[in-house]
Amino acid sequence: MLEKAFFDVYTKFKLHFYQEIFRRFQTREASLTTVETFCMETIQALGSPTINEFASFMRISPPNAAYKVNSLVKKGYISRVQSPEDRREYHLQVTKKYIDYYNISTRYMQGVMARIATRFPPEDCAKLEEMLTVVSRELMPEVPLPSAFGMPDRE
Numbered sequence: 001m002l003e004k005a006f007f008d009v010y011t012k013f014k015l016h017f018y019q020e021i022f023r024r025f026q027t028r029e030a031s032l033t034t035v036e037t038f039c040m041e042t043i044q045a046l047g048s049p050t051i052n053e054f055a056s057f058m059r060i061s062p063p064n065a066a067y068k069v070n071s072l073v074k075k076g077y078i079s080r081v082q083s084p085e086d087r088r089e090y091h092l093q094v095t096k097k098y099i100d101y102y103n104i105s106t107r108y109m110q111g112v113m114a115r116i117a118t119r120f121p122p123e124d125c126a127k128l129e130e131m132l133t134v135v136s137r138e139l140m141p142e143v144p145l146p147s148a149f150g151m152p153d154r155e
Contacts (some may be wrong), residue, residue, distance in 0.1 A: 013109065020104040031075055032101070039068050040077055040098055045145060048081065048091035077101070 021037075032040065043054060055065035069092060072078040077098040083089040094102075117125055136145065 013105070013112075016108050017105040020108075032077065036068070036072060036075075036077075039072065040094065040102070043072075043078065043092050044094050044098070044102065048093050050089055050091055054092060 039054075039058075042058060043049060046054065046057060049057070051065050051069055052062055054069070055062045058065065069078060069080075073080065077095055078092050079095055080090040081093050083091060116128070120128075
C-alpha cells in the first residue's frame with residue numbers, strides 16, 4: 001500500500017506539470033522540447049554545473065552536452081558564468097526565463113505543501129519531513145543532489 005500511495009502522489013505531481021505545460025502550448029509556441037525540459041530540470045537540480053559535470057551526470061558525451069547547452073543558451077534558458085576561481089571554467093545557470101517556466105510545478109507543489117500543513121498536525125508534518133529527508137539522503141544514494149531544485153539543502 002505504501003508503494004501505491006507514493007506512486008500515486010509522484011504521478012499526480014508529474015501529470016499536473018504536464019497539464020500545465022500543454023495548456024501553455026495552446027496559448028503560445030512551445031519553446032522547450034521534452035529533452036530540453038529534462039536537461040533544464042537536471043541543470044537546475046545540480047546547482048551550477050559545468051558542461052562536463054552535466055555531461056557526466058547525464059551519462060552523455062561532452063560534445064552532445066555542449067550541443068544541448070548551446071541550444072538552451074540561444075533560447076535564453078541558460079547562461080554561462082565564468083568561474084572566479086578558474087577563469088577557464090564556466091558554470092551553467094538557469095535564467096529568470098526558465099525560473100518563470102519552472103514555477104509551473106513549484107507553485108503546485110507549494111500549494112500541496114500548504115494543504116498538508118493545514119490538514120495534518122505539526123508533529124505529523126515534522127515526521128513526514130524527517131522521513132522524506134532520510135529517503136532523499138540515505139535511501140537514494142544513486143542520485144546525488146546538491147540542492148533540491150533551487151532550494152538549499154537543510155542539514
